[in-house]
Amino acid sequence: MDTGVIWEQLATNTAHQLDFIEIIYPPGASSTNDERMLRHNGYEYGYLLEGELEVTFGFDTFTLHAGQSLGLNSTVPHLFRNRGTVPARGIWFVHHDHD
DSSP states (O other): TTHHHHHHHHOSSSSSTTTEEEEEEEEEBBSSTTTOOOOOSSSEEEEEEEEEEEETTTTEEEEEETEEEEEEEEEEEEEEESSSSSEEEEEEEEEOOOO
């Protein structure tokens, strides 16, 4: 991704609408290079292994710390940022809802 974010697929034998991935957000990295919030069909579930990740979900912003997890409806505008000094690394499971 433009800001150095890496999303690496961990398994290719998942179901058609599923992604099982490792995410890495280097210090200063964001989901988008212009701080634009994203939204798409489906749900995301994540577990942060290392670092911290600032999560903006709708009108709320919170920090996800190593050892914490989240689940969110991806149709709600969201943005992930690493405002820390070490990479944020986690395991994500994304279910794409194709109506």
